[in-house]
Amino acid sequence: MIRRPLWLGTGVAIGVGGTLWTQRRARQAMARLAPDHVARRAVGSAQSLGVRARHAYGAAQEERRRQESALRRATDRDGSRRE
Numbered sequence: 001m002i003r004r005p006l007w008l009g010t011g012v013a014i015g016v017g018g019t020l021w022t023q024r025r026a027r028q029a030m031a032r033l034a035p036d037h038v039a040r041r042a043v044g045s046a047q048s049l050g051v052r053a054r055h056a057y058g059a060a061q062e063e064r065r066r067q068e069s070a071l072r073r074a075t076d077r078d079g080s081r082r083e
Contacts, residue, residue, distance in 0.1 A: 031037065
């Protein structure tokens with residue numbers, strides 16, 4: 001007869017524990033999806049994108065200048081430069 005109350009108590013404990021765990025996870029998910037949190041993440045992503053775009057543009061300009069300089073040197077050595 002002791003088995004039934006033991007299993008009943010175990011089931012109740014698992015049910016309460018599962019419910020509390022689910023509530024905590026739901027609150028965490030709602031906090032992540034709150035409008036102010038989403039807005040902060042969007043602003044951070046946009047700022048990061050801007051920084052990366054400026055860096056890429058600067059690198060492209062530097063590479064363009066390097067290539068142009070190499071081409072000018074090559075044409076000066078060949079004597080095929082027209083003025």
